[in-house]
Amino acid sequence: MNALLTSSQRQLVRVISTSGPLSRTEMAQMLGLSKAAMSGIARELIDLGVLHETETVYGQGRPSVRLDLHPECAFFVGISLLEDPAPMILSDLNGRIIARRAMPLSRDPNVIADAITESLPDLLKAHPDAKEKLSGIGVALSGFVDETQSNCVQSTLLNWQDVPLARIIRERSGIDTFIENDAKAVAVSEKLFGSAREIQNFSVVSLGDGIGCAHFIDGKLYRGNHGGAGEIAHCTIEPGGAPCRCGKRGCLDTVSSMKAIKEVSRAEGLECTSLSDIEHEASTGNAAAIRILHRAGSALGLAIANLIQMNDPGMILITHVEGSFDGLFGTVVNQAIETNVLPRYAGQTPIRIKRVDGDVWARGAASIAAHNFLIGPNSN
Amino acid sequence: MNALLTSSQRQLVRVISTSGPLSRTEMAQMLGLSKAAMSGIARELIDLGVLHETETVYGQGRPSVRLDLHPECAFFVGISLLEDPAPMILSDLNGRIIARRAMPLSRDPNVIADAITESLPDLLKAHPDAKEKLSGIGVALSGFVDETQSNCVQSTLLNWQDVPLARIIRERSGIDTFIENDAKAVAVSEKLFGSAREIQNFSVVSLGDGIGCAHFIDGKLYRGNHGGAGEIAHCTIEPGGAPCRCGKRGCLDTVSSMKAIKEVSRAEGLECTSLSDIEHEASTGNAAAIRILHRAGSALGLAIANLIQMNDPGMILITHVEGSFDGLFGTVVNQAIETNVLPRYAGQTPIRIKRVDGDVWARGAASIAAHNFLIGPNSN
DNA sequence: GACACTAAGTTCAGAAAATGAACAAATCAA
DNA sequence: TTGATTTGTTCATTTTCTGAACTTAGTGTC
Numbered sequence: 001m002n003a004l005l006t007s008s009q010r011q012l013v014r015v016i017s018t019s020g021p022l023s024r025t026e027m028a029q030m031l032g033l034s035k036a037a038m039s040g041i042a043r044e045l046i047d048l049g050v051l052h053e054t055e056t057v058y059g060q061g062r063p064s065v066r067l068d069l070h071p072e073c074a075f076f077v078g079i080s081l082l083e084d085p086a087p088m089i090l091s092d093l094n095g096r097i098i099a100r101r102a103m104p105l106s107r108d109p110n111v112i113a114d115a116i117t118e119s120l121p122d123l124l125k126a127h128p129d130a131k132e133k134l135s136g137i138g139v140a141l142s143g144f145v146d147e148t149q150s151n152c153v154q155s156t157l158l159n160w161q162d163v164p165l166a167r168i169i170r171e172r173s174g175i176d177t178f179i180e181n182d183a184k185a186v187a188v189s190e191k192l193f194g195s196a197r198e199i200q201n202f203s204v205v206s207l208g209d210g211i212g213c214a215h216f217i218d219g220k221l222y223r224g225n226h227g228g229a230g231e232i233a234h235c236t237i238e239p240g241g242a243p244c245r246c247g248k249r250g251c252l253d254t255v256s257s258m259k260a261i262k263e264v265s266r267a268e269g270l271e272c273t274s275l276s277d278i279e280h281e282a283s284t285g286n287a288a289a290i291r292i293l294h295r296a297g298s299a300l301g302l303a304i305a306n307l308i309q310m311n312d313p314g315m316i317l318i319t320h321v322e323g324s325f326d327g328l329f330g331t332v333v334n335q336a337i338e339t340n341v342l343p344r345y346a347g348q349t350p351i352r353i354k355r356v357d358g359d360v361w362a363r364g365a366a367s368i369a370a371h372n373f374l375i376g377p378n379s380n
Numbered sequence: 381m382n383a384l385l386t387s388s389q390r391q392l393v394r395v396i397s398t399s400g401p402l403s404r405t406e407m408a409q410m411l412g413l414s415k416a417a418m419s420g421i422a423r424e425l426i427d428l429g430v431l432h433e434t435e436t437v438y439g440q441g442r443p444s445v446r447l448d449l450h451p452e453c454a455f456f457v458g459i460s461l462l463e464d465p466a467p468m469i470l471s472d473l474n475g476r477i478i479a480r481r482a483m484p485l486s487r488d489p490n491v492i493a494d495a496i497t498e499s500l501p502d503l504l505k506a507h508p509d510a511k512e513k514l515s516g517i518g519v520a521l522s523g524f525v526d527e528t529q530s531n532c533v534q535s536t537l538l539n540w541q542d543v544p545l546a547r548i549i550r551e552r553s554g555i556d557t558f559i560e561n562d563a564k565a566v567a568v569s570e571k572l573f574g575s576a577r578e579i580q581n582f583s584v585v586s587l588g589d590g591i592g593c594a595h596f597i598d599g600k601l602y603r604g605n606h607g608g609a610g611e612i613a614h615c616t617i618e619p620g621g622a623p624c625r626c627g628k629r630g631c632l633d634t635v636s637s638m639k640a641i642k643e644v645s646r647a648e649g650l651e652c653t654s655l656s657d658i659e660h661e662a663s664t665g666n667a668a669a670i671r672i673l674h675r676a677g678s679a680l681g682l683a684i685a686n687l688i689q690m691n692d693p694g695m696i697l698i699t700h701v702e703g704s705f706d707g708l709f710g711t712v713v714n715q716a717i718e719t720n721v722l723p724r725y726a727g728q729t730p731i732r733i734k735r736v737d738g739d740v741w742a743r744g745a746a747s748i749a750a751h752n753f754l755i756g757p758n759s760n
Numbered sequence: 761g762a763c764a765c766t767a768a769g770t771t772c773a774g775a776a777a778a779t780g781a782a783c784a785a786a787t788c789a790a
Numbered sequence: 791t792t793g794a795t796t797t798g799t800t801c802a803t804t805t806t807c808t809g810a811a812c813t814t815a816g817t818g819t820c
Contacts, residue, residue, distance in 0.1 A: 024797075025796085033778070034779050036781095037779075039798060040799095043799095058786095058787070059788090061786080061788080062784095062786040065798085213690075217602055218602065222597055223692075224691060224692025228725060229690070229691050231692070232690060234689055234722045235690065236685065239682065302616060302619065306690075309608075311609050311690070312608035312611070339628065342611060343627040344534075345606065403769090415769065416809080419769060422769095436816095439766090439816090440765085440767065440817060441815080441816070442767050442768040443816055445768080
């Protein structure tokens with residue numbers, strides 16, 4: 001259905017999806033078209049059910065009518081391969097989750113494709129509308145994905161090397177499928193549906209067992225020359241520090257990831273199984289806990305400060321699954337950012353913290369499909 | 381003249397300027413146009429003197445004729461405000477320097493504008509062709525420039541704050557003028573004329589008294605949200621290290637800039653006035669010299685490695701005015717990059733070293749004008 | 761060297777898309 | 791109620807692009 005749109009129609013969809021609801025006149029200006037041309041294109045898209053009229057804005061003169069994407073003109077499935085069982089969601093064009101299922105995780109791409117295909121009818125059961133307008137499947141995974149969003153170049157977690165997962169799923173299910181790295185998927189979902197809608201340049205730092213990061217630059221996801229942009233976890237933060245599983249030493253990952261924090265705690269004899277536990281110990285004055293959180297927070301803050309210095313983003317979004325950022329750890333991170341950023345720019349880059357639930361990855365995955373529907377793969 | 385081009389014509393110019401000479405058929409494919417449309421557009425541009433036919437490529441079937449920009453269809457003036465006297469060059473569309481002058485440097489934008497305007501006739505004297513087709517003036521300076529490439533937001537060297545230099549020069553001279561930060565100007569000139577023509581993502585690190593850096597991302601100069609992208613010089617590289625003039629501590633600038641290296645050498649009692657001197661001392665076994673170069677090289681290498689980790693560029697271009705990269709310093713830099721980059725990616729990012737002469741900044745400045753002529757200011 | 765074969769580039773009628781100008785519609789302000 | 795103002799529509803006209811047939815300039819083969 002998306003392929004049936006003319007290039008002007010696609011442009012219009014793109015503008016609305018990045019700028020939100022707009023009047024016909026505003027869009028005409030943004031696209032450099034005449035009001036006459038806009039009028040026609042808008043009507044076509046309304047007739048196709050892609051756009052619909054929303055609020056009326058009153059000012060001087062005839063009020064303008066904002067057009068927005070019809071949230072139910074397309075539906076998407078998102079699957080996260082980061083947990084077992086793998087969460088699976090059905091979302092509309094606004095990123096709203098409509099249905100939720102889970103499927104067993106596997107390392108065999110064929111098994112995954114089959115599991116997805118078999119789970120689809122159940123996921124879509126109560127939603128005949130979505131069944132008909134299902135426009136794409138997105139998959140989030142830990143690893144590197146190439147720029148076609150079709151091949152997984154490498155994944156340690158899944159033990160993959162050049163697996164054309166999207167193609168396999170596409171063949172089994174018959175539905176347009178795209179895969180993406182976990183952090184990059186979250187960045188896309190924040191850009192489409194979240195707090196970054198109007199920000200052209202921002203970076204997402206996702207804090208969990210590992211540390212992920214993704215950049216949006218000039219309104220586009222930036223994946224780098226080998227798909228490795230955002231590999232902040234393996235920035236050297238303590239030269240000559242502890243060996244990392246990547247082969248080098250002193251990576252941020254060895255200091256500030258939840259996994260690292262917990263391991264160091266255990267090594268120091270703390271009986272803690274979660275960040276909250278350690279935070280609690282620290283608040284009661286446990287020197288080891290304080291030291292650990294301080295070290296982890298300073299390292300993460302320094303890495304983020306360096307990121308700000310290098311790329312000058314308009315926002316840093318830190319997402320975390322575990323614990324909270326109100327304790328010592330969060331305080332130290334913020335402090336470290338402040339002290340390591342050019343004083344001239346200190347406080348200029350908003351740092352937003354977002355506690356995310358178990359749906360993030362699946363929602364991110366769905367947003368990859370949505371992005372391909374709205375913006376297209378090559379962003380031309 | 382540029383404003384007279386239709387949007388298709390501009391697109392074509394843009395494609396050629398980024399991809400080099402192409403046949404009509406190739407361009408038709410790249411722009412998604414029919415051969416018929418291309419034929420017409422190409423003829424128009426040839427008639428206008430913007431394009432010309434170059435080599436003929438023989439294959440199966442009728443040979444294709446590559447079209448390229450006519451190097452003499454536009455000329456540009458570039459001025460560097462980094463030295464006194466300020467170098468001033470005249471270049472063609474290939475970046476070839478045709479004439480060279482110098483003018484006295486001033487901190488008063490009006491005086492600069494007058495000096496440029498007065499120097500122009502002399503610069504253009506022997507080149508009536510260039511006089512007629514002069515299409516823009518570019519100015520490179522040390523400091524922050526806004527995204528319109530018209531205002532200098534801040535310059536420590538020139539002691540400026542929000543100076544609309546481009547507008548002033550434009551008014552005096554009557555010629556389209558754009559200004560740019562020094563490192564960013566060099567990056568643009570490398571993209572247009574240098575070794576980065578076909579690379580979409582790369583970073584330039586310019587090593588001189590200070591350390592500058594600029595990123596090209598997805599084929600575009602990336603300036604960041606506040607124009608501060610590439611401020612690698614003030615990444616914290618030695619936490620808690622020596623105080624920097626920026627107000628914080630341990631910045632790369634305090635360790636690896638030529639100024640810092642020389643200052644530390646002097647403080648350590650070495651009688652050295654240039655990098656070559658220190659390199660020479662090191663090669664004769666002077667422990668202090670070795671230590672200084674090692675520290676500076678490791679720091680710069682680490683910063684570049686972090687840059688590679690974060691942005692995964694397709695190339696790093698290190699430009700340096702002074703000394704050479706064949707000695708200890710260069711070796712240590714390369715080593716530090718290797719050891720601090722994910723082993724998986726080690727050696728994957730080409731590091732090119734370029735010794736630049738006194739023309740770099742003025743040539744970079746001219747390329748800013750050329751870029752605005754070829755690609756346009758907003759890159760739509 | 762004649763012949764088919766291939767692919768580049770051109771031509772031109774016709775289709776598609778965008779424009780400009782006039783106009784209808786919906787509100788505010790007085 | 792009237793005028794001002796701005797949105798959005800309509801339609802004839804212009805601009806731009808396409809498709810298909812054609813010309814051109816080579817290669818490869820016998």
